[in-house]
Amino acid sequence: MTVFKKNLKVFFSSPIKLAIVFLLPFMFVLLFVSGGTGNLPTTVAVFDHDNTKLTKALIGEIEKSSVIVQCDENEVLDLLINSKVEYTITIEEGYTNALLSGKDVHLEDTYFINKEKLFPLMMSIEAYLNNAVNLYNISNSEEDFYLKLEYINDFEVSYSQKNIEINSSQKTVDALGFMIQFIIYSGIILAAFLLIDKETNSTIRILVSPKSLASYIFEHFLSYIVLEIIIVASLLTTLKVGFDYSFNNNFLLILLMIILFSISIIAFCIMVISILKNSKASYWFMLCATTPLIMIGGCYFDVSNMSNVVQNISKFLPTRWIMDVIRDVLLYDNTEKVTLAIVVLIAFTVVYLSISRIGLRKLLSNK
Amino acid sequence: MFTIFMFTIFMFTIKNNFKAFWIPLSIIATTLIVIFLLGSILENMQKTGVNSKERVGIINEMNHPYKDEFDKMFEGNELKKILEITCLNENEDVQLLLEEGKFHTIIEAYYLDGKNSINVSTVYPESYVLAIATNFTQTANTVTMVMQNQGDMNTLEKQYNNKILKTKILEKGNPIGLDYYGVVSMLQMIAILGIIAVYAILDDKTKNIFPRIKTAPISNFNIIAGRTIANVLYITFILVVIATLASLILGVNWNGNYLVILTVFILFSFIITLLGMISAQLTKSVTASLGVIMGIGSVLWPKYSGAFSPFIKSTIMSYVSPNFHAKNVLFATIYGGSTKTIFEGLVFLFIIAIVMMSIFTIIERSKINDSI
Numbered sequence: 015m016t017v018f019k020k021n022l023k024v025f026f027s028s029p030i031k032l033a034i035v036f037l038l039p040f041m042f043v044l045l046f047v048s049g050g051t052g053n054l055p056t057t058v059a060v061f062d063h064d065n066t067k068l069t070k071a072l073i074g075e076i077e078k079s080s081v082i083v084q085c086d087e088n089e090v091l092d093l094l095i096n097s098k099v100e101y102t103i104t105i106e107e108g109y110t111n112a113l114l115s116g117k118d119v120h121l122e123d124t125y126f127i128n129k130e131k132l133f134p135l136m137m138s139i140e141a142y143l144n145n146a147v148n149l150y151n152i153s154n155s156e157e158d159f160y161l162k163l164e165y166i167n168d169f170e171v172s173y174s175q176k177n178i179e180i181n182s183s184q185k186t187v188d189a190l191g192f193m194i195q196f197i198i199y200s201g202i203i204l205a206a207f208l209l210i211d212k213e214t215n216s217t218i219r220i221l222v223s224p225k226s227l228a229s230y231i232f233e234h235f236l237s238y239i240v241l242e243i244i245i246v247a248s249l250l251t252t253l254k255v256g257f258d259y260s261f262n263n264n265f266l267l268i269l270l271m272i273i274l275f276s277i278s279i280i281a282f283c284i285m286v287i288s289i290l291k292n293s294k295a296s297y298w299f300m301l302c303a304t305t306p307l308i309m310i311g312g313c314y315f316d317v318s319n320m321s322n323v324v325q326n327i328s329k330f331l332p333t334r335w336i337m338d339v340i341r342d343v344l345l346y347d348n349t350e351k352v353t354l355a356i357v358v359l360i361a362f363t364v365v366y367l368s369i370s371r372i373g374l375r376k377l378l379s380n381k
Numbered sequence: 382m383f384t385i386f387m388f389t390i391f392m393f394t395i396k397n398n399f400k401a402f403w404i405p406l407s408i409i410a411t412t413l414i415v416i417f418l419l420g421s422i423l424e425n426m427q428k429t430g431v432n433s434k435e436r437v438g439i440i441n442e443m444n445h446p447y448k449d450e451f452d453k454m455f456e457g458n459e460l461k462k463i464l465e466i467t468c469l470n471e472n473e474d475v476q477l478l479l480e481e482g483k484f485h486t487i488i489e490a491y492y493l494d495g496k497n498s499i500n501v502s503t504v505y506p507e508s509y510v511l512a513i514a515t516n517f518t519q520t521a522n523t524v525t526m527v528m529q530n531q532g533d534m535n536t537l538e539k540q541y542n543n544k545i546l547k548t549k550i551l552e553k554g555n556p557i558g559l560d561y562y563g564v565v566s567m568l569q570m571i572a573i574l575g576i577i578a579v580y581a582i583l584d585d586k587t588k589n590i591f592p593r594i595k596t597a598p599i600s601n602f603n604i605i606a607g608r609t610i611a612n613v614l615y616i617t618f619i620l621v622v623i624a625t626l627a628s629l630i631l632g633v634n635w636n637g638n639y640l641v642i643l644t645v646f647i648l649f650s651f652i653i654t655l656l657g658m659i660s661a662q663l664t665k666s667v668t669a670s671l672g673v674i675m676g677i678g679s680v681l682w683p684k685y686s687g688a689f690s691p692f693i694k695s696t697i698m699s700y701v702s703p704n705f706h707a708k709n710v711l712f713a714t715i716y717g718g719s720t721k722t723i724f725e726g727l728v729f730l731f732i733i734a735i736v737m738m739s740i741f742t743i744i745e746r747s748k749i750n751d752s753i
Contacts, residue, residue, distance in 0.1 A: 030664050034672035042680060045698075055506050079511060091551065092722040095712045097693050103546075120547035126716075127561050127691050130426045134512035140545045141516040145523040147543075152530045162526055169522035171447060171497040173515055177506050183482025184504065199675055206668040262481055294580060297671060298404055301573045302411045305679070309418055314689055320422060345482050 017220070017230065021207045021237035031203055035245055039196040040252065043189045056080040056135055059102045061087045066110040067160055068146060075142050076103075078175075080135060094126035101125050101132050103139075113143065114150045114159075142166075183344040186259045190268070190340050191313035193249055194333060197276050198307065200245050202300045204238045205283030209296055212287065217374070227374060235280065235367070242276040264343050267352065274359045275336040281366035282332070288373030312337040332362050386600075390607025398577060398615045405619050412570040412623050416562045417631055423558030423691065434465045437510055438484040442471055443499075444492040447521055451490060454517060463509055475502055486510045497521075553717040556634065561691060563633030564711050567623050568704045569688040571653060572678025574616045578657025579670040581608045605745065609654055616650035617643075637714030641723055645710050648730040652703045653678060655737040662744045706730045 025031060058080045062069050073082065083099050093099040104122040112119040121139070125132055146163055153159035167173050211217045211234075220230055250269050253259045261268055283300060290296045308314065310324060311333020317325055328334040335355045342348040398404070441451050455466050467484070475487045479502060486503040488510060501514050624642070627633040635642065660673035686704035687693040699705040710726035712718065 028666075028669070030666065030669040030672070034669065034676065038672070038676050042676075045681070045684070079506065089719075091716070092713065092718050094551075095716065095718045095722060096709050097687065097699075118543065121545055122549050123546050124549045124551065125555070126551070126712075127423075127556055131507055131692055134507060134509045136546055137509075138512045138515055141512075141519060143545045144543065145519045148523050149526060152527050165526070166519045166522050167515070170525045171443075171499060171518045171521045173499050173501075173518035175501045175503070175511055175514075178476070178479055178502055178504050184485070186482075195680070199672060203668050203672060260480060260482065294401065295403065297576065297667060298401075298407065301576065301671065301675070302407045304675070305570060306411060306414055306418075309415060315422055320418065324418060324421075347481075347483070 015233060017233035018237045018240075021204075021234065022241065024207065025204070025241055035196070035200045035203065036248060039193055039249055040257075042192050042196070043253070043257070056131060057083050057098065057100050058135070059083045059085050059090065059093065059099045061102070061104045063107045064105045064109045068110045068114075068163070069105050071146075071160075071163060072105075072139065072142060075138065076135065079138070090124065094124065101135065114147060116147075183260050183262055186253075186261060187340055187344055189253060189257075189259055190272075190344075191308075191337065193253070194272070194275070194311075194313050194336060195304075195308050196249075197242070197246060197272065198279055198304055198333075200242070201238075201276060201279035201283045202297075202304075204241055205280060205287055205300075206297075207237070208234050208284060209287050213292070227371065231284070231367070231371060231374065235284065238280040238284075239277055242280060243273055246272050246276055260344075262344055262347060264347075264349075267343060267349070268340060271336060271339050271352070271355065271359075274356060275332055278332045278359045278362040278366065281363040281370070284370045285366040285373065288370040307331055307333050310334070312341075316341065332359055335359060384603055387603040387607040387610075390604050391611045394581060394608045394611035395615065398611065404574075404577070405622070408570065408573060408619060409623055409626065412567055413626060413630065415566045415570060416559065416627055416633065419562040419566055420557070420559030420631070420633075423561060426558075434463060435486060435505065435509060436465045436467070436484045438467050438469045438473070438475075438478060438487040439490070440469045440471050440473065440488065441490045442492060443490045443497040447497050448490075448492075450521070451517060454513070460513070479504055488514060551716055553636070553715065554634070556712070556716065559627075559631050560634040560715075561687075563624075563627045563631065563635075564715075565683065565686050565688040565704070565708055567620065567627065568649065568686065568707055569679055569683035571616060571620055571623070571649070572656070572674060572682070574619065574650075575653045575657030575660070575674040575678055576667075576671060577615065578609075578612050578654045579661040579667060579674070581612060582658050582661035583665070583667060583670075601745075605658075609651075609658070612654045612657075613647060613650045616653055617646045620646040620650065634715055637711065641714040641727075642711060644727060645707050645730065648727070648734055649703060649707045651734050652730070652737060655734065655741055659737060659741050659744065662741065700729065701733070703730055703733050706733070 056079070058076055060073050060076065060082060062073065076082065080101075083093075085093055085099060087104070090099070090102050094102070102124045106119075106122070109119055109121070121143075123136070145166060149162045149166070150159045153162055208217075211220070217230075247269060250265070250272065254261055254265055286299050286303075287296045290299060310317075310320070310328045311331045312328065313333060317328050317334060317337070320328070335358050339351055339355045342351050439455060441448055443451060454460070455464075460466070469478075469487070471489075471491075473487075475489065478484050478487060485505050486501060486508045488499060488501050490497065490499045499514050499518055501508070501511055503511065621643075624633075624635050624646075628635045656678055657670065657674060660670040661667075664670050664673065682702040682704040683689070685693065685696070685699040685702035686708040688704065693699075706726040706729040709718075710723050710730070713722040713726065
């Protein structure tokens with residue numbers, strides 16, 4: 015077990031590798047998931063040139079779900095580009111009078127790219143002002159109208175809302191998406207041991223000794239599995255205990271599935287190293303493969319948002335299977351896909367390892 | 382300053398970089414695929430208005446006619462396209478259901494003390510349901526007030542239901558998904574090329590070039606400068622190729638001032654090269670440098686430029702991200718932003734480059750002294 019022991023020793027004696035594998039994932043989870051990224055309230059700039067009771071009431075309504083930003087009207091485009099403002103509304107002078115007298119007038123709004131995030135806000139503005147005009151049409155006077163408008167949210171029906179800040183399962187899914195990315199990186203870092211052997215010609219030296227190719231690959235693979243189990247178990251336990259992320263009583267299942275996934279990734283990295291000629295090419299291939307593997311595999315976005323073609327392609331990636339299981343188990347408490355995912359991940363591992371064996375044999379015969 | 386020795390190193394590095402032709406080919410292909418995938422997803426989201434269906438639980442115990450109207454509203458096909466609706470019993474523990482992630486939003490609608498009340502609990506501050514429930518409340522109250530006044534909603538001379546908002550398209554158009562990710566994903570993916578700078582530095586170390594050049598007429602400044610210029614031009618060239626192909630194949634909008642675009646590309650390439658060189662100096666290992674480049678260049682910096690989602694806010698962290706400034710300058714020149722924004726972004730990129738260059742110089746000096 016010389017190769018096995020050497021790999022463990024080398025890994026634990028490198029502080030930088032340890033930091034990348036154990037600290038970096040939490041840094042990113044803290045920054046991206048715990049800090050909150052996707053569900054920030056919309057920043058809105060309202061340029062009210064009319065300044066009436068109705069426009070003030072409208073701004074009050076917008077303020078309930080968004081953050082109003084004060085800024086210069088001439089800088090709108092720059093602020094939209096710099097992501098300082100997401101949505102702007104301009105209310106022209108005389109708008110209220112024109113609206114209430116039934117004229118076809120509009121509020122001018124602009125955005126840069128985030129249209130889908132703005133739909134609920136747009137819907138609220140449309141409904142509020144349409145209801146306001148209907149109330150105006152039955153009011154006896156302007157005073158009566160504004161009195162009625164005050165009751166628009168609390169008359170026969172009242173409305174209240176509560177934004178809940180919790181470590182929901184969705185947050186856990188987001189965090190695990192990042193963890194999967196770093197588990198892939200850790201796979202690359204671990205498989206580099208084999209790469210170093212190959213570069214320094216240790217592979218050849220070891221293989222001409224009584225050690226067989228199968229036992230050489232086995233020892234490398236075993237050391238990676240042990241290290242991956244340590245890495246995955248520490249990452250997930252810290253996420254659960256240290257950061258209080260919810261796993262809905264399925265912690266052990268998720269842990270085992272991610273360990274299985276990490277083994278398939280290790281096998282993938284070994285395959286790349288055994289096939290490609292040099293370390294530069296191997297690193298490069300793994301670097302280039304990582305981002306599409308993560309994107310198409312659904313680590314950041316649910317795969318269902320992608321086209322059918324991409325969804326079908328993603329079925330050939332281990333990331334897709336692990337993320338599907340994570341989503342199904344944590345969000346829907348559905349374990350139906352688990353067995354199939356286990357079979358598929360094992361199949362990926364076997365295929366990758368078989369190709370690695372062929373690659374290493376070829377390398378040996380060439381030398 | 383630009384000596385013949387520096388030129389030799391420059392040519393040697395350029396030749397070495399282009400010899401491995403699979404590097405530019407793979408980065409170009411991968412970047413175009415990522416732009417296409419993410420761009421298509423964003424465009425789809427912009428059409429439907431949703432990322433994924435929001436899971437909504439409803440407890441409806443209001444009195445007549447509000448209960449029926451409320452149920453009818455959620456039975457509509459339009460809402461079913463964006464929401465996954467489940468009816469719940471009044472005894473359900475709302476907080477627990479949200480914590481367990483079974484629902485994103487729960488509506489509790491009750492008739493209590495002679496009044497109907499709708500309470501929405503959500504983990505999404507931008508939930509569609511908030512707008513839907515508010516609209517229902519306001520419309521229900523308006524209709525009730527109208528009926529109390531005139532007996533029937535139809536008695537209104539003209540029931541007002543007009544379009545209120547009119548969107549002003551930006552002078553040079555709004556970016557679509559492909560235009561957006563054509564810029565931010567390209568900047569994210571190109572960071573991988575920092576690995577070339579890592580190899581340049583570590584090759585010099587492993588081949589013991591620095592102690593040897595002390596006895597040769599080539600200064601270490603010449604070596605580093607020659608290698609850096611070559612790598613910067615190489616990365617800039619790949620950026621230009623990606624931008625051109627993205628424009629031709631995917632239709633990504635690059636109609637800005639080409640001089641500004643090229644300046645951003647050069648400055649950004651310089652920063653990526655410096656990131657690779659600094660990580661190589663600090664870690665002395667390709668694997669560890671790879672981790673640093675992926676962590677900082679492919680995840681941390683892009684995050685603040687909106688590479689993972691366009692829903693970002695500019696924070697203090699954004700100002701140290703070259704991707705954020707590069708994105709701002711590129712969008713400003715393409716979509717008609719002011720000269721101030723372009724200038725400000727370029728200055729920030731320049732400052733980041735200077736700071737990184739200083740860090741590299743400090744490390745380099747201390748390492749050379751150590752090795753001698």
